[in-house]
Amino acid sequence: MTATGVRILGVGMGPQHVTPEVATALGECDYALAVAKSEDDPLLAVRQAVCDAHGIELVVVRDPERDRSPGLDRAGYEGAVADWYASRLAAYRAVLSERGGVCGFLVWGDPSLYDGTIRLARELGVPFDVFPGVSAPQVLAARHRIVLHEVGQAVHVTTARRLRADVAAGQRNLVVMLTAGVDLDGFADWDIWWGANLGGAGERLVAGRVGSVVGEIQAARTAAKVEAGWVMDLFLLRGPEA
Structure with missing residues (x-):
């Protein structure tokens, strides 16, 4: 057939x-x-x-x-x-x-x-x-009650694999997908809005200065996977003002 x-x-x-x-x-x-x-x-x-x-x-x-x-x-x-x-x-x-x-x-x-x-x-x-369906960045923004970009500014959508290269190229406001537990070393003074399993079993949210919440993110990611049996996470990462 x-x-x-x-x-x-x-x-x-x-x-x-x-x-x-x-x-x-x-x-x-x-x-x-x-x-x-x-x-x-x-x-x-x-x-x-x-x-x-x-x-x-x-x-x-x-x-x-x-x-x-x-x-x-x-x-x-x-x-x-x-x-x-x-x-x-x-x-x-x-x-x-x-x-x-x-x-x-x-x-x-x-x-x-x-x-x-x-x-x-x-x-x-x-x-x-x-x-079309409901995308993860949409749900992330809704859960954190934020806009993904600042007034008149852009948002760059990328992957964890490309994160550091994109930051080195000058990106300062990034939605990062396909994370698989990305390493956030070097971003301690950046702001992050993170979410896992958004809209599904094991949903978790964390927001704050990376240096202050990185441990909380790791714990929340583990908890989401334990509860649901799987984990999909993403985050908005925004650099400090120049």
């Missing part, structure tokens, strides 16, 4: 973040497709809850392994991601070829930020639509 289409659906952190538009689009899918990162992937239950709430079957494939060695240089990291991406693409293509119909891809947060599903859909070569 041949897939007739793919719908890329931003689902925030679960059923509570599914917008009416996404709910309608999901209800028109024949099934949803997700990967499990392990035999007991705790995030799979969240995807299942989204599908159950809308009466959609969830088809699960095992996510290919990716080299996550901390010592990888940029070339090694990009090569590892490319290999993993190719393997995931093959797994998706096999399911779409076998089942056909309209398939929904459930994307954490919003598909526009640090997610490869849109690129993957292009590679699959089938028609696709994209439906």
